[in-house]
Amino acid sequence: MGIAAEGFEDHPVAIVGGGIAGLTAALAFAERGLPVRIFERAPELHEIGAGLQISPNATRILDRLGVIEALDGRYAIPEAVTIRDAISLKVIAEVRLGAFGQERWGAPYLVAARGALQSALLKRVAQEPLITLTTGAEVSDFDVETDNGIPQLAIRENEGERTVPTRLIVGADGVWSTIRDHGGPEGQTRPIGTVAWRATLAPQEGAAFRRIAPDDRVTTFASPKFHAVAYPLGDGSLNIVIVTSGTLSRTGWVREGDPVLLAKLIDGAHPAIAELAALVPNWTMWPLHIASPNCGWTHPNGLALIGDAAHAMAPFAAQGAAMAIEDSFVLVKLVAENALPEALARYVALRRPRIRRVGLRGGLNQFAWHARGPVAIARNLFLKTRSPEKLAADLDWLYGWQVDESIR
Numbered sequence: 422m423g424i425a426a427e428g429f430e431d432h433p434v435a436i437v438g439g440g441i442a443g444l445t446a447a448l449a450f451a452e453r454g455l456p457v458r459i460f461e462r463a464p465e466l467h468e469i470g471a472g473l474q475i476s477p478n479a480t481r482i483l484d485r486l487g488v489i490e491a492l493d494g495r496y497a498i499p500e501a502v503t504i505r506d507a508i509s510l511k512v513i514a515e516v517r518l519g520a521f522g523q524e525r526w527g528a529p530y531l532v533a534a535r536g537a538l539q540s541a542l543l544k545r546v547a548q549e550p551l552i553t554l555t556t557g558a559e560v561s562d563f564d565v566e567t568d569n570g571i572p573q574l575a576i577r578e579n580e581g582e583r584t585v586p587t588r589l590i591v592g593a594d595g596v597w598s599t600i601r602d603h604g605g606p607e608g609q610t611r612p613i614g615t616v617a618w619r620a621t622l623a624p625q626e627g628a629a630f631r632r633i634a635p636d637d638r639v640t641t642f643a644s645p646k647f648h649a650v651a652y653p654l655g656d657g658s659l660n661i662v663i664v665t666s667g668t669l670s671r672t673g674w675v676r677e678g679d680p681v682l683l684a685k686l687i688d689g690a691h692p693a694i695a696e697l698a699a700l701v702p703n704w705t706m707w708p709l710h711i712a713s714p715n716c717g718w719t720h721p722n723g724l725a726l727i728g729d730a731a732h733a734m735a736p737f738a739a740q741g742a743a744m745a746i747e748d749s750f751v752l753v754k755l756v757a758e759n760a761l762p763e764a765l766a767r768y769v770a771l772r773r774p775r776i777r778r779v780g781l782r783g784g785l786n787q788f789a790w791h792a793r794g795p796v797a798i799a800r801n802l803f804l805k806t807r808s809p810e811k812l813a814a815d816l817d818w819l820y821g822w823q824v825d826e827s828i829r
Contacts, residue, residue, distance in 0.1 A: 429455055429456070429588050429589075430456065432571055433456035433457055433587065433588070434450055434456070434458070434588065434589045435457075435458050435460065435574055435585055435587035435590050436457060436458070436460070436591045436593055437460055437574070437591065437592050437593060437594045437599065438459075438460075438461060438592070438594035438595060438598075438730070439459050439460075439463070439466055439554060440539070440593065440594075440595060440728070441538060441539065441542065441728070441742050441746065442593040442727045442729070442730070442746070442748065442749055443459055443461070443591070443593035443594075443727075443728075444459070444539070444542035444543065444545075444546055445482070445483075445486070445488075445542065445745065445746050445749040445750070446593060446727060446749035446752065447459050447546055447549075447552045448486045448487075448488070448542070448546060448549065448552070449486065449749050449750050450551070450552075450756075450757075451549040451552050452485075452486065453753060453757040454551070455551065455753075455757065456551045456552075456553075457551060457552050457553070458552075458553045458555065458585070458587070459552065459553065459554045459555065460555050460558040460559075460560060460574070460576055461554065461555065461557075462557070462558065462560070462594075463556060464556055464557040465556060466539065471534075471535055471621070471660055471662065471705075472533065472535065472621075472652060472654050473532065473533055473534070473538060473742050474530070474531075474532050474639065474739040475496075475530070475531045475532070475533065475742060475743060475746075476530050476739070476740065476743050476819070477522065477523070477526035477527065477528035477529065477530055477820045477821070478526075478528075478743055478819060478820050478821070478822040478823075479742065479743035479746040479747065480528045480529050481527060481528035481823065482746050482749075482750050482824070486545065487545050488538075488542055488545055489531075489541075491544045492533065492537060492538065492541040494655070495533060495534070495537040495540075495541075495655050496533035496537065496654075496655045497531070497532050497533070497636070497652070497654065498518070498529050498531060498532075499519065499530065499532055499637060499638045499639050500518055500637045501515050501519070501638045501809070502515065502516040502638065502639045502641065503638050503639070503640050503641070504640075504641045504642075504643060504790075505640060505641070505642050505643070506642070506643060506644075507642035507643055507644035507648070507649065507687075507690045507691060508644065508689065510633055510691050513800070513804055514804040514807065515809045515812070516812045516813055516816065517809040517810065517813055518530045518638075521813070522813065522820070525813060525820075525821075526817070526820040526821045527821070530820070532639065532652045532654065532655070532660070533654060534654045534655075534656075534660070535742075537655070555576075557579060558577070558578050559576070560574050560575065560576060560577075560594075560600070561575045561576070561577045561582065562575040563575065563590055563600065565720045565723055565724050566722060570722065571586045571588065571723075572586070572587055572589070572723040572724060573585060573586045573587065574587060574590060588723055588761070589724070589725065590723060590724045590725070591724075591725055591727060591752070592724070592725070592726040592727070592730040592731070593730055593745075593749075594730050595728070595733075596610055596710055596712075596733045597610075598726065598729070598730035600724070600726060601716060601726055609713065610710040610713075610733050611710060611711060611713070612668050612669075612708050612709065612710050613709050613711055613735055614667070615664055615665065615666055615667065615708075615709045616665055616666070616667040616669060616707065616708055617662055617663070617706070617707045617709055618662065618663040618664075618665065618704050618705070618706055619660075619661070619662050619704070619705050619706075619707060620678075620703060620704045620705070621658050621660055621661070621701075622658060622659040622660075622661055622701060623657075624656070624657030624658055625657075626700070627659070627697070627700055629692075629693040629696065630651070630693050630694065630696070632693070633691070633693050634651035636652075636653035636657075636659060637653075638652070639651070639652040640652070642690070642694055643791070643792070644687075644689075644791070645791055645793035645797070646665070646686065646687065646689065647663055647664060647665045647666075647686060647690075648663075648664050648790040648791065649661065649662065649663040649664070649687075649694060650739075661697065661701070662736075663683065663687060663697070664709070664736075665683070665686040665687070666686070667706075667708075668708060669706060669707075676705065676706040677703075677704070677705060677706070678705055678706040679704075680698045680699055680702075680704060681698075683704060684698035709736065711733055711734055711735055712729075712731065712732050712733040712734075716731070718731045718732075718769050718773075719765040719766070719768060719769055721761070721762040721765055721766070723761060724765075725752055725765055727745060727748035727749055727752060728745030728748055729741065729745065731748065731772075731776075732744070732776045734776070734779070734783065735780075735784075735787065736783070737783035737784065737786040737790075738780075738782045738786055740782075740783070744775075744776060744779060747772075747775070747824070748772060750824050751768060751772060751824055751827065751828065752764075752768050754828060755767050755771075767828075775822075782819065
């Protein structure tokens with residue numbers, strides 16, 4: 422028995438958050454013929470944010486939902502991921518993508534501006550009559566243990582506060598999730614002591630850097646002190662992320678970055694990298710936080726967390742958006758095909774091992790990128806023995822994932 426037989430038509434799913442996770446989930450529910458209401462606290466949804474790497478495990482889902490078509494070519498398909506030493510610029514390793522990756526994993530590896538993906542998702546949402554999107558709607562409270570067994574949200578809007586009954590609350594409100602925060606200490610995120618500096622290099626700017634980070638690939642620069650990632654956004658601009666040590670307070674967590682401080686943090690890098698600090702006028706700083714692995718993701722009466730709201734993770738595997746997209750599709754499939762308590766229990770049982778494995782891969786990447794001395798030498802010797810094809814094979818479990826094969 423699926424959720425539709427349990428009063429879903431009378432009490433549509435309520436998704437808290439209109440980001441990538443929430444919009445993807447809404448489209449997936451609508452594909453199943455289930456009505457959805459999205460509540461987004463921001464008064465308007467703008468095309469903001471940095472770039473995204475969207476690997477095949479996620480693009481095959483987005484393609485099924487019509488989102489890749491809605492992107493209307495506002496993306497790039499990199500030919501490879503290349504890892505270089507940040508001081509010598511020596512190539513340490515390379516993973517082939519492009520046509521090779523699409524044939525191997527059955528879907529493309531895309532890079533795009535976060536705003537472009539959100540715009541495409543919103544375009545598709547607007548085409549679905551089963552989806553209602555309300556902006557300027559902040560969730561002030563929720564209750565999953567009501568007397569009548571129907572969860573409800575307290576929604577604060579300009580005209581006041583209202584109560585919204587729903588059969589299922591989906592928390593998709595990101596790192597600082599209101600829904601997860603109600604879980605007490607285990608619902609809090611914690612900083613990991615690193616900060617991501619983000620900027621965009623405009624077309625025709627930074628010729629020296631573009632020579633070492635060409636726009637046909639994702640380039641990662643490894644250093645004991647930091648690592649940097651650069652990739653095209655499909656419009657001639659280059660997205661740049663530099664991850665350094667440091668912390669920021671949660672309040673006002675996106676900050677304008679000081680180029681002088683950044684220059685000190687990447688001192689010693691190759692000149693073409695070091696000059697980025699002064700070359701790019703507008704840096705933003707984002708503290709990296711992760712969620713507790715003990716955070717509860719569901720309540721059997723009708724609540725589920727997805728994406729960063731469930732498992733905010735470090736970006737070292739470039740899988741934050743992809744995991745949110747996977748979460749959304751798995752949750753919807755389970756809810757549409759099972760009784761709700763069983764669906765939510767299976768969702769946790771299926772997703773926790775996957776998220777844990779991705780987190781371990783990210784930790785391995787971080788260790789490898791920041792290796793120094795003998796460890797760095799050993800890393801280089803090992804990777805020298807791995808061909809681009811073998812490195813691609815190491816990622817089959819990640820990029821080759823398919824939802825129907827994962828749920829049996």
